[in-house]
Amino acid sequence: MPILGKTKREVVTEFRMAELVAAARKVFSERGFHNATMEEIAQLAGVAKGTIYLYYPSKQAAYWAAMEQGILGMLEATRRNMDVAGTVEAKIRTFIECKISYCEQNRDFFKIYYSEFGHSLTQPLRLRKQFRELYAQQARILKEVLEEGIRNQEIRPVAADAAAFAICDLTRSAATQRVLGWDKGELRNAVDFIFDLVWKGLGSR
Amino acid sequence: MPILGKTKREVVTEFRMAELVAAARKVFSERGFHNATMEEIAQLAGVAKGTIYLYYPSKQAAYWAAMEQGILGMLEATRRNMDVAGTVEAKIRTFIECKISYCEQNRDFFKIYYSEFGHSLTQPLRLRKQFRELYAQQARILKEVLEEGIRNQEIRPVAADAAAFAICDLTRSAATQRVLGWDKGELRNAVDFIFDLVWKGLGSR
Amino acid sequence: MPILGKTKREVVTEFRMAELVAAARKVFSERGFHNATMEEIAQLAGVAKGTIYLYYPSKQAAYWAAMEQGILGMLEATRRNMDVAGTVEAKIRTFIECKISYCEQNRDFFKIYYSEFGHSLTQPLRLRKQFRELYAQQARILKEVLEEGIRNQEIRPVAADAAAFAICDLTRSAATQRVLGWDKGELRNAVDFIFDLVWKGLGSR
Amino acid sequence: MPILGKTKREVVTEFRMAELVAAARKVFSERGFHNATMEEIAQLAGVAKGTIYLYYPSKQAAYWAAMEQGILGMLEATRRNMDVAGTVEAKIRTFIECKISYCEQNRDFFKIYYSEFGHSLTQPLRLRKQFRELYAQQARILKEVLEEGIRNQEIRPVAADAAAFAICDLTRSAATQRVLGWDKGELRNAVDFIFDLVWKGLGSR
DNA sequence: CATGAATGAGTCTTCATTCAT
DNA sequence: CATGAATGAAGACTCATTCAT
Numbered sequence: 079m080p081i082l083g084k085t086k087r088e089v090v091t092e093f094r095m096a097e098l099v100a101a102a103r104k105v106f107s108e109r110g111f112h113n114a115t116m117e118e119i120a121q122l123a124g125v126a127k128g129t130i131y132l133y134y135p136s137k138q139a140a141y142w143a144a145m146e147q148g149i150l151g152m153l154e155a156t157r158r159n160m161d162v163a164g165t166v167e168a169k170i171r172t173f174i175e176c177k178i179s180y181c182e183q184n185r186d187f188f189k190i191y192y193s194e195f196g197h198s199l200t201q202p203l204r205l206r207k208q209f210r211e212l213y214a215q216q217a218r219i220l221k222e223v224l225e226e227g228i229r230n231q232e233i234r235p236v237a238a239d240a241a242a243f244a245i246c247d248l249t250r251s252a253a254t255q256r257v258l259g260w261d262k263g264e265l266r267n268a269v270d271f272i273f274d275l276v277w278k279g280l281g282s283r
Numbered sequence: 284m285p286i287l288g289k290t291k292r293e294v295v296t297e298f299r300m301a302e303l304v305a306a307a308r309k310v311f312s313e314r315g316f317h318n319a320t321m322e323e324i325a326q327l328a329g330v331a332k333g334t335i336y337l338y339y340p341s342k343q344a345a346y347w348a349a350m351e352q353g354i355l356g357m358l359e360a361t362r363r364n365m366d367v368a369g370t371v372e373a374k375i376r377t378f379i380e381c382k383i384s385y386c387e388q389n390r391d392f393f394k395i396y397y398s399e400f401g402h403s404l405t406q407p408l409r410l411r412k413q414f415r416e417l418y419a420q421q422a423r424i425l426k427e428v429l430e431e432g433i434r435n436q437e438i439r440p441v442a443a444d445a446a447a448f449a450i451c452d453l454t455r456s457a458a459t460q461r462v463l464g465w466d467k468g469e470l471r472n473a474v475d476f477i478f479d480l481v482w483k484g485l486g487s488r
Numbered sequence: 489m490p491i492l493g494k495t496k497r498e499v500v501t502e503f504r505m506a507e508l509v510a511a512a513r514k515v516f517s518e519r520g521f522h523n524a525t526m527e528e529i530a531q532l533a534g535v536a537k538g539t540i541y542l543y544y545p546s547k548q549a550a551y552w553a554a555m556e557q558g559i560l561g562m563l564e565a566t567r568r569n570m571d572v573a574g575t576v577e578a579k580i581r582t583f584i585e586c587k588i589s590y591c592e593q594n595r596d597f598f599k600i601y602y603s604e605f606g607h608s609l610t611q612p613l614r615l616r617k618q619f620r621e622l623y624a625q626q627a628r629i630l631k632e633v634l635e636e637g638i639r640n641q642e643i644r645p646v647a648a649d650a651a652a653f654a655i656c657d658l659t660r661s662a663a664t665q666r667v668l669g670w671d672k673g674e675l676r677n678a679v680d681f682i683f684d685l686v687w688k689g690l691g692s693r
Numbered sequence: 694m695p696i697l698g699k700t701k702r703e704v705v706t707e708f709r710m711a712e713l714v715a716a717a718r719k720v721f722s723e724r725g726f727h728n729a730t731m732e733e734i735a736q737l738a739g740v741a742k743g744t745i746y747l748y749y750p751s752k753q754a755a756y757w758a759a760m761e762q763g764i765l766g767m768l769e770a771t772r773r774n775m776d777v778a779g780t781v782e783a784k785i786r787t788f789i790e791c792k793i794s795y796c797e798q799n800r801d802f803f804k805i806y807y808s809e810f811g812h813s814l815t816q817p818l819r820l821r822k823q824f825r826e827l828y829a830q831q832a833r834i835l836k837e838v839l840e841e842g843i844r845n846q847e848i849r850p851v852a853a854d855a856a857a858f859a860i861c862d863l864t865r866s867a868a869t870q871r872v873l874g875w876d877k878g879e880l881r882n883a884v885d886f887i888f889d890l891v892w893k894g895l896g897s898r
Numbered sequence: 899c900a901t902g903a904a905t906g907a908g909t910c911t912t913c914a915t916t917c918a919t
Numbered sequence: 920c921a922t923g924a925a926t927g928a929a930g931a932c933t934c935a936t937t938c939a940t
Contacts, residue, residue, distance in 0.1 A: 086919095087924090094924090110405035112317040116910065126926045128912080137910070189404040196401015199394045199463070200315035240476055243460065244453055251452035258404070261445075271445055279484030292899090321935060331901045333937080342935065497920090520815035522727040526914060536922045538916080547914065599814045606811015609804040609873070610725035650886055653870065654863055661862035668814070671855075681855055689894030701940090702903085709903090730930065741905045743933080752931065 095133055097123045100186075103144040107189035111141055111197075142208070145194060148187030149212045152180045157219060166227040170276065173220055174249050175269045181253035182265070188257055192250070217242040224280075234282045241280060248272050300338050302328045308349040312394035316346055316402070347413070350399060353392030354417045357385045362424060371432040375481065378425055379454050380474045386458035387470070393462055397455070422447040429485075439487045446485060453477050505543050507533045513554040517599035521551055521607070552618070555604060558597030559622045562590045567629060576637040580686065583630055584659050585679045591663035592675070598667055602660070627652040634690075644692045651690060658682050710748055712738045715801075718759040722804035726756055726812075757823070760809060763802030764827045767795045772834060781842040782892065788835055789864050790884045796868035797880070803872055807865070832857040839895075849897045856895060863887050 101123035105114045116137055120127040134140040156176040163172045181188040198206050221242040227233035252268045255261040261268060306328035310319045321342060325332040339345040361381040368377045386393040403411050425447040432438035457473045460466040466473060511533035515524045526547060530537040544550040566586040573582045591598040608616050630652040637643035662678045665671040671678060716738035720729045731752060735742045749755040771791040778787045796803040813821050836857040842848035867883045870876040876883060 091924090108405065110402065113405070115908085127910090128927065129925055131911070132924065192404055193401035196398035197315065199397055199459075200313065200318070237476070240466075241480075243456060244477070244480065247452055247456035248449055251448060254404075255448065271442070272449070275446075275449060275481070275484035277484075278486065279480035279482075281483065295899090320933090325902095332935090333901055333903095334899085336936070337899070500920095518815065520812065523815070525912090530923095537914090538922055538924095539920085541915070542920070602814055603811035606808035607725060609869075610723065610728070610808055647886065650876070651890075653866060654887070654890060657862055657866035658859055661858060664814075665858065681852070682859070685856075685859060685894035686890070687894075688896065689890035689892075691893065706903090731932080732930075742931090743906065744904055746932070747903065 094123075094125070094129075098125070098130060098133055098140070099144050099147055102140045103148070103186040103190060106141055106144060107186035110193060111137075114141075116140075138205075141190070142205075145187070145190050145209075146212065148184060148191060151184070151187075152177065153212075153215060153219075155180050156216070160219065160223070166223055166230060166232055167277065169223045170220070170227075170245070171269065171273050173223070174245070174252075174272050174276075175265070177216075177246075177249045178253045178256065178268060179265060181250075182256055185257055188253060192254060195250075213246075217246055220245055227280075231282050233280045236280060241276075245272075245276055248276070296338075299330070299334075303330070303335060303338055303345070304349050304352055307345045308353065308391045308395060311346055311349060312391035315398060316342075319346075321345075343410070346395070347410075350392070350395050350414075351417065353389060353396060356389070356392075357382065358417075358420060358424075360385050361421070365424065365428070371428055371435060371437055372482065374428045375425070375432075375450070376474065376478050378428070379450070379457075379477050379481075380470070382421075382451075382454045383458045383461065383473060384470060386455075387461055390462055393458060397459060400455075418451075422451055425450055432485075436487050438485045441485060446481075450477075450481055453481070501543075504535070504539075508535070508540060508543055508550070509554050509557055512550045513558065513596045513600060516551055516554055517596035520603060521547075524551075526550075548615070551600070552615075555597070555600050555619075556622065558594060558601060561594070561597075562587065563622075563625060563629075565590050566626070570629065570633070576633055576640060576642055577687065579633045580630070580637075580655070581679065581683050583633070584655070584662075584682050585675070587626075587656075587659045588663045588666065588678060589675060591660075592666055595667055598663060602664060605660075623656075627656055630655055637690075641692050643690045646690060651686075655682075655686055658686070709740070709744075713740070713745060713748055713755070714759050714762055717755045718763070718801040718805060721756055721759055722801035725808060726752075729756075731755075753820075756805070757820075760802070760805050760824075761827065763799060763806060766799070766802075767792065768827075768830060768834075770795050771831070775834065775838070781838055781845060781847055784838045785835070785842075785860070785891065786884065786888050788838070789860070789867075789887050790880070792831075792861075792864045793868045793871065793883060794880060796865075797871055800872055803868060807869060810865075828861075832861050835860055842895075846897050848895045851895055856891075860887075860891055863891070 098119070101119045102114075105119045105122060108114075109118075114137075116127050116130055119140065120130055123130075130140060134143060156173060159172045159176050160169050163169045181191075194209055198209060201209075217239065221238045224233060224236075224238040224241050228235055228238065249272060252261070252272055256265075256268065303324070306324045307319075310324045310327060313319075314323075319342075321332050321335055324345065325335055328335075335345060339348060361378055364377045364381050365374045368374045386396075399414055403414055406414075422444065426443045429438060429441075429443040429446050433440055433443065454477060457466070457477055461470075461473060508529070511529045512524075515529045515532060518524075519528075524547075526537050526540055529550065530540055533540075540550060544553060566583055569582050569586050570579045573579045591601075604619055608619055611619075627649065631648045634643060634646075634648040634651050638645055638648065659682060662671070662682055666675075666678065713734070716734045717729075720734045720737060723729075724733075729752075731742050731745055734755065735745055738745075745755060749758060771788060774787045774791050775784050778784045796806075809824055813824060816824075832854065836853045839848060839851075839853040839856050843850055843853065864887060867876070867887055871880075871883060
C-alpha cells in the first residue's frame with residue numbers, strides 16, 4: 079500500500095540515509111576525515127557500525143556523500159536566489175551573500191568543504207577531479223554573470239574566469255572568518271565589504 | 284674545538300635537521316599528513332626511522348617544523364622585499380608578487396601550507412593557534428601598509444585588517460592556481476590582476 | 489487436500505530445499521566454504537537471505553546438506569550398478585567407473601567433496617565424524633567385494649580394508665584429474681588403467 | 694664483527710623466522726587457513742602481531758611459507774634417499790617410505806599440505822599454480838624412475854606420468870591413515886602394501 | 899648519536915545470523 | 920512462510936613510537 083508514491087520501507091530508508099549523512103557530516107567536520115571513525119558516526123546516527131555499510135560502501139563514500147549533498151545544496155540555494163535578482167550587480171551581491179549565509183547555517187558542511195580544499199593538493203587525482211568539478215560549477219555561474227557585466231560595460235574587460243575564482247575565494251575566506259568567529263559583525267557588512275571591493279575593483283571606470 | 288661558535292656536533296646536527304625537514308616537507312606535501320609515513324621520510328632523508336625521533340619528538344612535530352620553516356622563509360622574503368619598496372602601492376604589489384613567487388618556487392612547502400588551512404577547522408585547538416599566529420603575522424605586515432595608505436588618503440577608509448585578509452586570500456588563491464598549473468601565464472599578469480582589483484577596489488575615489 | 493501423501497506445502501518445501509541445495513552446491517564449489525556467502529547462495533536460489541535459515545539452521549548445515557546429498561547420490565548410483573554386475577572383477581570395475589563418471593557429471597558436488605577431504609584434518613571432530621562415516625560406507629561396499637574375491641582366490645589374501653581405501657583413493661585421484669582437465673582422454677582408459685593396476689596388483693598370482 | 698659469515702642480527706632474524714614458520718605451521722594445521730588468526734600465530738611464536746608482518750607481508754604469505762618449506766623438505770629428503778637406492782625397485786620403495794615417514798614426522802606440515810589439495814579446486818588460479826608446481830616435482834622424480842623401469846622391462850609399458858600420480862596419491866592416502874591414527878601398524882607394512890600393489894600392478898608379467 | 903626490530907593500539911570492513919514486518 | 924534491514928563480533932593489517940644494541 080504505497081502512499082504518495084513511497085512505501086513505508088522507502089520512507090524509513092530515506093530517513094536512515096538522512097540521519098547517516100548528518101551524522102557523518104558532523105563527525106567528519108569535527109575530526110577531519112582521518113580522525114573520524116565509523117564507530118562514532120554509527121553511534122551518533124544511532125545504528126550499528128555495519129549498518130553504515132548498507133548505505134555507503136566505504137568511509138570515503140560516506141564522506142563524499144556528506145560533502146556532495148552540502149555542495150549541491152549550496153549551489154541550489156545560490157542559483158535560486160540569483161535567478162530572482164535582476165541586475166548584474168544584484169546577482170553578484172546575491173552570490174556572495176548566499177554562499178556566506180549558507181556556510182554559516184551549515185557549519186558542519188562548511189568545515190568539511192573547506193578542509194577538502196586543503197586535501198585537494200595531496201589527494202589522489204580521482205577524488206580531486208570530482209571535487210573540482212563541483213567547485214568549478216559555482217565559478218561558472220558567476221563567470222556568466224561577469225561576462226554579462228562586461229558586455230554591458232558595467233565591468234571592465236577582465237578575464238572573467240579569473241575574476242570568478244577570485245570572488246569565490248574572497249567569499250569563502252569571509253565565510254571562514256565568520257564560522258571561526260573571527261568576524262562577529264553583521265553579515266551585511268561582510269557582504270558589503272567584498273562586494274564593494276569587487277565592484278569597484280572590476281568597475282569600468 | 285668550537286669554530287665560529289659551533290662545535291662539529293652542532294654543525295652535523297644542523298645539517299641533519301635540515302635534511303630531515305626537507306624530506307618531511309617533500310613527503311608530507313606529496314601524501315598529506317595522514318598518509319605520510321615516518322618510514323618514507325626517514326628513507327628520503329637517508330636515516331633510520333628512529334633517528335627522526337632524536338630530532339623531533341613526534342610526527343606532528345616534524346610536520347610542524349617543516350611548515351614553520353617554510354612560513355618563516357616566506358615571511359622573511361616578503362618583508363625584505365617590501366622594505367625596499369618605497370610607496371604603499373609598491374609595497375602591496377611586492378607583497379603579492381613575493382608570496383606567489385615564493386610559493387611557486389617552494390611547491391612542497393606550499394602544498395603543506397595550503398592543506399593546513401583545510402586542517403585548521405578540524406584540528407585540535409592548540410595546533411590551530413600556532414598556525415593562525417604565523418598566518419596573522421603576514422596579515423599584520425600588510426595591515427600596517429594599508430593603514431599608511433589610508434592615512435595618505437590613497438586608500439579609502441576601510442577596515443584595514445579585513446582588507447589585509449582579503450589580499451592574503453586572493454594571493455593564496457592565485458598561488459594555488461599557478462602551482463596546480465591551471466594558470467600558466469606570466470607571473471606578472473597574475474600579480475597585476477590581483478593588484479588592480481585591490482587597488483581599484485580600495486582606491487580612494 | 490493431500491495428494492500422493494503430500495500436501496501442497498510439503499511439495500513447495502521440497503522444491504525450495506532442492507533449489508537451495510543446488511544453489512549452495514554451486515556457490516560452495518566455486519568459492520569454497522569460507523569464501524562463499526549466504527547472500528550469494530540466496531540470490532542464486534532466488535530467495536532472500538533469511539529464507540535459507542528457514543530450511544537450514546546455519547551455513548555449515550547448508551554446506552553439509554549439499555555434500556551429503558551428493559555423496560548419497562554417488563553411493564546409490566554405484567551400488568545400483570554394482571548389483572547388476574555379476575563377477576568380482578566386474579564389480580570392481582563398475583565401482584571405479586561409476587565413481588569417476590558420477591564425479592564428472594556432478595562437478596559442483598565433486599569440488600565440495602574433494603575439498604572436504606582437505607578440511608577433514610583441520611575441522612572440529614564432530615564434523616569429521618559425519619564425513620568419515622559416509623566415506624567409509626563406500627569403502628565398505630568395496631571391501632565386501634574384495635573379501636569375496638579373496639575367498640574365491642581371485643585375489644591374494646591382502647588386508648581387504650586397506651585395499652578398499654587404496655582403490656577409493658586411486659579412483660578419486662583419477663576423477664580429480666579428469667575434472668581439472670589434466671586428463672582429457674576417454675573415461676574407459678582411465679578406468680582400465682586403475683583397474684589393471686589394482687587387479688594385477690592384488691591378483692592371486 | 695661477523696662470525697661464520699653471519700652477524701648476530703642475522704642469526705636472530707633467522708631464528709625468528711624459523712619460530713614464526715613453526716608457529717604458523719602449527720596454527721594453520723590445527724585450524725585451517727581461514728580459522729587461524731594472526732594473533733594466535735603471534736602468541737605461539739612469542740611475538741606481537743605486527744612482528745609477523747615484518748617477515749611475511751600477509752597471512753597468505755605466512756601460510757605459503759609454512760607449506761613451501763615443508764614440501765621442499767620432503768622433496769629434499771626423498772630425493773636424497775632415492776639417490777642412494779640402486780635399483781628401480783628400491784627407488785620406488787624408498788619414495789613411498791620417505792614420503793610416509795616424513796609426513797608422520799612432520800604432522801603439522803602434513804595437515805596443511807593435505808588440506809591444500811582440498812583448496813586446489815576452489816582457490817584462485819595463481820595460488821593453485823604455485824602449489825601444483827611443487828606437487829608436480831614429486832611426480833616428476835618418480836616418473837623418471839618409472840621410465841627407467843619401463844626401458845629395463847621391469848615395468849610394463851604404461852603411461853609413466855599417470856602411474857607416477859597414482860603412486861603419489863596412494864602414498865598420500867597411506868600417510869593420511871597413519872597421521873589420523875586409522876592405521877596404527879608398522880610403517881614397513883604400509884610401505885610393503887603399496888609397493889606390492891604397485892610393483893605387481895605395473896610389473897611386466 | 900644512530901639504528902631498525904619489535905610493539906600493540908587502533909580501524910575499516912565483512913558477513914553469519916536475527917527478527918520485526 | 921518469506922523478507923531483507925540491522926546487528927556486532929571478529930580479524931587482517933598499518934604505523935607511530937620505543938628501546939636494546
